[in-house]
Amino acid sequence: MERLQGLKCRECGRSYxxxxxxxCEFCFGPLEVEYNYEVIRQRVSRARIEAGPKSIWxxxxxxxxxxxxxxxxxxxxxVGFTPLIRARNxxxxxxxxxxxxxxxxxxxxxxxxKDRVVAVALGKAKEFGFDTVxxxxxxxxxxxxAAHSAEGRLKSYIFIPADLEQGxxxxxxxxxxxxxxxxxxxDEVNRLCSEVADKYRWAFVNINIRPYYAEGSKTYGYxxxxxxxWRAPAHVVVPCAGGSLITKIWKAFKEFRLLGLIPESxxxxxxxxxxxxxxxxTMIRNDTDVLVPVRPQTIAKSLAIxxxxxxxxxxxVAKDSGGHGEHATDEEIIEGMQLLARTExxxxxxxxxxxxxxxxxLIEAGRIPRHEPIVICVTGNGLKTPDVLHExxxxxxxxRPSLSAxxxxxxxxxxxxxx
Numbered sequence: 001m002e003r004l005q006g007l008k009c010r011e012c013g014r015s016y017x018x019x020x021x022x023x024c025e026f027c028f029g030p031l032e033v034e035y036n037y038e039v040i041r042q043r044v045s046r047a048r049i050e051a052g053p054k055s056i057w058x059x060x061x062x063x064x065x066x067x068x069x070x071x072x073x074x075x076x077x078x079v080g081f082t083p084l085i086r087a088r089n090x091x092x093x094x095x096x097x098x099x100x101x102x103x104x105x106x107x108x109x110x111x112x113x114k115d116r117v118v119a120v121a122l123g124k125a126k127e128f129g130f131d132t133v134x135x136x137x138x139x140x141x142x143x144x145x146a147a148h149s150a151e152g153r154l155k156s157y158i159f160i161p162a163d164l165e166q167g168x169x170x171x172x173x174x175x176x177x178x179x180x181x182x183x184x185x186x187d188e189v190n191r192l193c194s195e196v197a198d199k200y201r202w203a204f205v206n207i208n209i210r211p212y213y214a215e216g217s218k219t220y221g222y223x224x225x226x227x228x229x230w231r232a233p234a235h236v237v238v239p240c241a242g243g244s245l246i247t248k249i250w251k252a253f254k255e256f257r258l259l260g261l262i263p264e265s266x267x268x269x270x271x272x273x274x275x276x277x278x279x280x281x282t283m284i285r286n287d288t289d290v291l292v293p294v295r296p297q298t299i300a301k302s303l304a305i306x307x308x309x310x311x312x313x314x315x316x317v318a319k320d321s322g323g324h325g326e327h328a329t330d331e332e333i334i335e336g337m338q339l340l341a342r343t344e345x346x347x348x349x350x351x352x353x354x355x356x357x358x359x360x361x362l363i364e365a366g367r368i369p370r371h372e373p374i375v376i377c378v379t380g381n382g383l384k385t386p387d388v389l390h391e392x393x394x395x396x397x398x399x400r401p402s403l404s405a406x407x408x409x410x411x412x413x414x415x416x417x418x419x
Contacts, residue, residue, distance in 0.1 A: 003043070004064050007211055008034040010313070018064070020128050020203065022210040030309070031211045033064045041259055046230060049261075056080030056116055056219040062255060063219075064212045065123040074126045075152040076119025080219050082107045084227035087376070089343035090356075094363055098373045100233070101340070102224055104380070105348055110147050110171065111381035112140035112349075113220060113245070118148050118205060120216035125203035131155060132202045133209075136193040138186050138241065138302045139168035140380050145205060146175035157202065159189050165301060167384055185296060187307045206242075210309075214244045221252025224375055225262050232262055234372035235323070237270045237359040239351045239379055240280045241303040243314030246271055249377075250317045269317050270368065271325035272358030274298035274333060274350075277306055283315040284325035291315070299330045299388050300350040302380060324367045328357035334388060336360070340378070347382030355379075 007016040011029025022031050044061045052058030056079050060067055067073055083103045091099035104113040118141070125133055134157040135145045142158045149156035156177040160169070161184060173179055182189045190206075197204045205213045225232050232253045238246040250269050256262045273281045276298030279291050291311040296304035308314070318325055328336065336356035340346050348356070359376050362368045396413065399405040 003036050003039045003061065005034040005036050007031040020125075020130075020208045022208055033211050033215050035062070037255075037258060044259055044261070046261055049226065053077075054081040056119065056216065059219055059222050062222070063120055064215050065120055065127065073119065073123055075122040075148050076109070076115060079108060079115045079119045081223060084224060084375075085344065085346075087344050090340065090376075093339065093343050094360055096363060096368075096370045096374060098371075100224075100228070100373070100375045101344060101346060101378055102220065102375055103346055103378050104220065105346065105352065105378050106381065110140070110143040111384065112144065113217070113379040114140040114144040115148070116219050117141075117213045117216035118144040121203070121205040121209045121213035122148050122152050122154065124212040125154070125205075125209055126152060128203065130201070130203035132157065132200075133205060134193065134196070134202045135159065135205045136186065136190040136207075138304055139164050139172075139384065140302055141206070142172040142179075143168060143384075146172045146177040146179075149177065150175045157196075159193050159196075161186055161189055161301075165385055165387060167386065171384065186305050187293070206309075214248060214310075217245045217248035218252040218255070220245065220377070221249035222256065224249070225253060225256050228373070230262050232256070232265055232267045233375045234266070235268050235270065235368050235374045236377065237272055237355055237362065237368075237374070238377045239303055239355045240271045240273050240314055240325075241305045241308065241351075243271075243280055243308040243310030243312075245377075245379070247310055247313045247317050250321060267321060268323040268368075269321045270323045270358070270362055271314055271318050272355045273325070273327055274300040274303055274354055275327040275329045276300075277304045278325075278327045279306065280308055280311045280314045281325035281327050283311065284318045287319070289315060298333075299385075300328075300333055300354050301385075302349060302351045303354060324362060326358035326361045326365075326367075328354045328361070332357035332361075334392065337382060337389070338392075341382070346378065348378045349380040349382050349385040350388060351380055352378040352382070 009024035009029045012027040087099045108115040132155040159180045162181040197207045277296035293307035333353035336353035397409040
């Protein structure tokens, strides 16, 4: 694959052949995929992309996997190309001129952006000849790895914290993986998986396959630029867990500019995290490159990574792009979920509530100008985390099955509203 040169250390710059490794053996820095952009420039164009499938595979020239002889991917043919919605109602609520929601909570097989990264990771795992895949997950990744491994005829082992939302547990088990619940935080689960990965020849999507897995997130940024009419927005607010997504959206815009697909412009990137687990935002707000791990205490379990692998790089992207970061309390998270649902009819999971709440605070603080294009990233569906709303939502009235009972209830509601 001449467009793919191999892997390169993000710290010391040493090069490695394309293989299932993720850490530099010299400086222990993380590895990432290295491309030959001159070769890609000769192949890629707006017309070629627009003629491609309505999925992430329209950007196959910029991904580290090969399509089959029939032009089809090994895994995840229906992943991607989710809606970018002009959120006029939410814009009015927040007092901004041009606001969009990139809604990755729909159209994907398992209703989250993790289908993007998993489709790429499992495609690469099959190229490498693995028959078993695995992951450590806070929920959405578990759903996606289980689903796509079933589709790709791969065995799968899914490791999760034992206190994960039951909806996400069920949405993993239905695909028939081996599910391992661990009494501990995600960071403790991940440490265990690192030891397991050293012993067993499995493709861990977020360990030894991580350099390829992470590249799938670029398609989120590619789609934003294409759906905006081949331009990048001025501001993007991204929920952060491990920190990879914000760095890859930023990389996507840089690659499109490098290849002449979008004009030169500046895009400021903003990290959104829960106050109960926000080490990346704390770095940004304190302007320090030292990440202090935390023990998660938040309802936003999909973002509950206290020692994020890409935390430093997420911090750098926010600072270098002229962006910032903002925390959201659990109360603000729920308010954000309800605000997005009430204004745009989009039911997001708790991570989306974090993004909406953080965006609101960034706008009100003057960090994000009200007159420039803003994109809010929604990465998972609210049906995955309905439990947080159960005590807050109930029927407005409960009546007997008669018109007179309804008439009285309606009158009472109107009197209450008027009061």
